[in-house]
Amino acid sequence: MIVDRDRARKPLIFIFVFLFLIIVFLLWRSSLLINVFDEFATRFLSQSHGLVWYLILWPAAHLSRPLIIVLFILAIAFYMWGSNFKIPALWFLLTTLTAFPIDALLTLLIHRPALAGRPVSIGQTFPSLPVLLTFLLLQFFFVLLVPEFNKKARKAKNRTITFMIFWLLLVCLSVIAFHYNSVLDVVSALLLGYAWFLFSEEVYFEYAGLFSRLKTFRGSWI
Numbered sequence: 420m421i422v423d424r425d426r427a428r429k430p431l432i433f434i435f436v437f438l439f440l441i442i443v444f445l446l447w448r449s450s451l452l453i454n455v456f457d458e459f460a461t462r463f464l465s466q467s468h469g470l471v472w473y474l475i476l477w478p479a480a481h482l483s484r485p486l487i488i489v490l491f492i493l494a495i496a497f498y499m500w501g502s503n504f505k506i507p508a509l510w511f512l513l514t515t516l517t518a519f520p521i522d523a524l525l526t527l528l529i530h531r532p533a534l535a536g537r538p539v540s541i542g543q544t545f546p547s548l549p550v551l552l553t554f555l556l557l558q559f560f561f562v563l564l565v566p567e568f569n570k571k572a573r574k575a576k577n578r579t580i581t582f583m584i585f586w587l588l589l590v591c592l593s594v595i596a597f598h599y600n601s602v603l604d605v606v607s608a609l610l611l612g613y614a615w616f617l618f619s620e621e622v623y624f625e626y627a628g629l630f631s632r633l634k635t636f637r638g639s640w641i
Contacts, residue, residue, distance in 0.1 A: 546608035
């Protein structure tokens with residue numbers, strides 16, 4: 420099975436949900452300290468750093484847009500389904516696409532002020548939807564792709580992990596630099612994303628075997 424039993428998973432879910440809820444509570448109460456920190460950190464990271472920095476962040480800012488990521492998700496799920504990974508494909512789709520209603524609901528509940536300089540075409544989201552989707556996508560790559568490297572391909576494995584971390588960092592910085600989201604939007608997305616992914620792993624471990632008995636998923640790798 421792709422996902423093994425992990426006793427640390429449930430405690431980690433509670434820890435990351437708790438940290439996320441702390442931020443939500445402080446934002447809901449309009450805490451002066453956290454708002455000052457958010458404004459200062461966002462202003463520092465979004466100030467102009469020159470053409471080279473702009474050219475580095477521009478691809479991450481545009482490739483992390485929700486529509487682009489959805490196309491990636493659908494293409495990957497289609498490939499997995501065709502490769503007889505039907506149950507993992509369903510797990511992948513449900514985990515990533517349910518991020519949209521979760522993010523939309525939180526955006527409605529937590530009214531965040533619009534950032535100065537934010538493009539009109541970019542909607543306000545809390546937590547940052549581009550970061551949330553990118554994080555979930557990379558987590559699946561880490562679970563599905565990285566274990567396939569054998570011991571002889573250790574360098575390739577390390578390079579892949581390094582690239583994923585680097586890309587996530589670029590996305591986090593780019594959405595701040597281009598005024599899409601604030602620092603707390605990004606931090607909240609990382610906390611929620613990890614908690615949601617761990618929860619989805621727990622669900623997959625518990626119910627993947629049941630789905631394998633259904634006719635549609637019979638013979639699928641789990």
